Amino acid sequence: MTTIAAPLALMAELTHRCPLQCPYCSNPLELLKAGAERDTKFWLGVIDEAAALGVLQIHFSGGEPALRQDLPQLVEHATARGLYANLITSAVTLDESKLSTLAQAGLAHVQISFQGARPQTADRIGNYRGGHEKKLQMARLVTQLGMSLTVNAVVHRQNL
Amino acid sequence: MDPSKIPALRRGIRRQYDSARHAHVLLGPERVIVLDDIAVEITNLLDGTRTLADISSTLAEKFAADIAQVQPDVTAFIEELIEKGLATA
Numbered sequence A: 001m002t003t004i005a006a007p008l009a010l011m012a013e014l015t016h017r018c019p020l021q022c023p024y025c026s027n028p029l030e031l032l033k034a035g036a037e038r039d040t041k042f043w044l045g046v047i048d049e050a051a052a053l054g055v056l057q058i059h060f061s062g063g064e065p066a067l068r069q070d071l072p073q074l075v076e077h078a079t080a081r082g083l084y085a086n087l088i089t090s091a092v093t094l095d096e097s098k099l100s101t102l103a104q105a106g107l108a109h110v111q112i113s114f115q116g117a118r119p120q121t122a123d124r125i126g127n128y129r130g131g132h133e134k135k136l137q138m139a140r141l142v143t144q145l146g147m148s149l150t151v152n153a154v155v156h157r158q159n160l
Numbered sequence B: 001m002d003p004s005k006i007p008a009l010r011r012g013i014r015r016q017y018d019s020a021r022h023a024h025v026l027l028g029p030e031r032v033i034v035l036d037d038i039a040v041e042i043t044n045l046l047d048g049t050r051t052l053a054d055i056s057s058t059l060a061e062k063f064a065a066d067i068a069q070v071q072p073d074v075t076a077f078i079e080e081l082i083e084k085g086l087a088t089a
Helices: A040-053 A071-080 A096-104 A119-126 A131-144 B037-044 B052-062 B067-083
Strands: A009-013 A057-061 A084-089 A109-114 A148-153 B014-018 B023-028 B031-034
Touching: A009 A040, A040 A071, A057 A071, A071 A084, A071 A096, A096 A131, A109 A131, A119 A131, A131 A148, B023 B037, B037 B052, B037 B067, B052 B067
Parallel strands: A009 A057, A057 A084, A084 A109, A109 A148
Antiparallel strands: B014 B023, B023 B031
């Protein structure tokens, strides 16, 4: 009998809600409203099960995972269970206080999406005014707070 | 690599024991490295105070081995960690 190696990572899609409207997004068209999302208790249980299976990394994603009020709690729980916590975010709803709280909860890595190299292009593609500048501010803050930063960018004809 | 350099794990790199795999691992952004016994011994000594030369001599003493044999292996391993972005010196 062959055995299957333990999974290394868990992608946790916490919500379908997102402030951006990038046209190429893989978020489902039939979005679940906040009230239909899995609750905190569910996710805490998933994290426990994942840790027991041997998962070592958790990627909090969505939608925009930072819209979840319980994100710091989930990050803290994952970190306490030995999972390396990563946040995949548009960053536009973050601020200094939220990022500090997440860093204190143990968040190790933040991946920020960029829709273009210039505010004019980027804000048009994400349909979110002021988004690009906010992302730059949050990216600086991520490194200042001692977390690792990755930039995620979809490259296409309109932002090349 | 200069033996007087002080290697250390890079900021954001965590080392921990993984009870599911019964092994020590290094965790970084989208990285998981499972350490073998020798790698565990070497990374135990990456404490930010020991030089590469100190680490080699400590291990040579611990395992009653020839320093001339130990140092190249330790150097190669630490250079690999640096190359992979997991350590600095």
